[in-house]
Amino acid sequence: MLGVLRSTWPLLLGMLCLMLGNGLHGSLLGVRGPAAGFAPLTMSLIMSAYFAGFLFASRMVPEMIRRVGHVRVFAALGSFISAALILFPAIPHPVAWIAGRLVLGFCFCGVYVTAESWLNNTATNETRGQTLSAYMIVQMLGIIVAQAMLLIPDVSGFLLFVIPSVLVSISFAPILLSISPTPAFESTKRMTLRELYGISPLGMVGIFLLGSVFAAQFGMAAVYGTEAGMTLKQISIFISAFYVGALFMQYPLGWISDRVDRRGLIMAVAALGAAAAVVAWLASSFWLIVAAAFVIGGCSNPLYSLLIAYTNDFMEAEDMAAASAGLLFINGVGAIAGPLVIGYVMQAFGASGFFALIAGLLAAVAAYALYRMTQRPAPKVEDTGAYAPVMPNSTPIAMEVAQEYFIDHAEDDE
Secondary structure (H helix, E strand, C coil): CHHHHHHHHHHHHHHHHHHHHHHHHHHHHHHHHHHCCCCHHHHHHHHHHHHHHHHHHHHHHHHHHHHHCHHHHHHHHHHHHHHHHHHCCCCCCHHHHHHHHHHHHHHHHHHHHHHHHHHHHHCCCCCHHHHHHHHHHHHHHHHHHHHHHHHCCCCCCCHHHHHHHHHHHHHHHHHHHHCCCCCCCCCCCCCCHHHHHHHCHHHHHHHHHHHHHHHHHHHHHHHHHHHCCCCHHHHHHHHHHHHHHHHHHHHHHHHHHCCCCHHHHHHHHHHHHHHHHHHHHHCCCHHHHHHHHHHHHHHHHHHHHHHHHHHHCCCCHHHHHHHHHHHHHHHHHHHHHHHHHHHHHHHHHCCCHHHHHHHHHHHHHHHHHHHHHCCCCCCCHHHCCCCCCCCCCCCHHHHHHHHHHHHHHHHHHC
16 A cells, blocks of 8 residues: 555645535535525525536546547646636525536546546556545545634635635646646546446445435535524534544445455444434434434445446446446436535425435335345355445546456456
């Protein structure tokens, strides 16, 4: 791991700055929007727009890079991010914020794709797993530290929007000064959703539902905290708990998944997350809600990696890359739908609807996993692939790194 850090620290530092900016702006909007009089349903439209832009960019950005190159795409989209971030307080209107989030989703996906391309280019077959792990840790730490920045005094109302803009601008330096030429994108044969569902119904349904759960955490947690009457400090702790839980639970669950029937583990982890959401739904104690958020984050985020690994267990190595586009698409659709549904539920039934819907989504994953266990036998543990940590907001490049890791291990096993 130290060797990986020595060779990739400029890229990882740049990605950390990007995640700080992204993590801060999302939570900041979740706090400022309700303060400006935006209803939960309006906030859900604003938050959902980010994931719509992200999904659109995951299809468009590779073609943009083929045409004009990594550096130009990275610089252009990064400039749009910096500009969009400081326009939010200047135009406090729902339509402007929806448009801004759509632009940010597109641009953040674009800069992640280009930065991850360079990161992937530095990895070898021997270091790919460690590179993926280091990248995921940086992503998590960026979001966690960003929540503490919510507490910076902001008398003018502009400072907290300027900070993520500056962080994104700073991220360019270590990334652009450390890169080497990156190979052009290669076209990958796509797998239809029908084919993907035929290979792994649980993988496809589970990733769709988890897309909604992750989007709720990333987009609507601050809105929930504001509607529930939490202070800024409490909101910061509450949101951080999701990602601290994910950071702690990712590797233990990954270790277990390589040694048991993954469907049983998926069912148990999803059921535990649903139970924690029910506790948070009924709880009145702030610290009990934080503890439940820790468990929910520790269950829902690793579940994404578990479902990818489980899906790959039923694929030949040459089909894994083709399946990644379908998995990303279905996750993106779920991420767009999640904030919209949660915003409607919160507006109709109050802030507690946030946890009620998360409980329902995770319970649905657990129930479907149990059902699938009755439909076909599990593959032998020695025939299953390796687990690789992947965030639910993965871009095509992060998925490519993960799939190459799976393929390398599959070939080694053969």
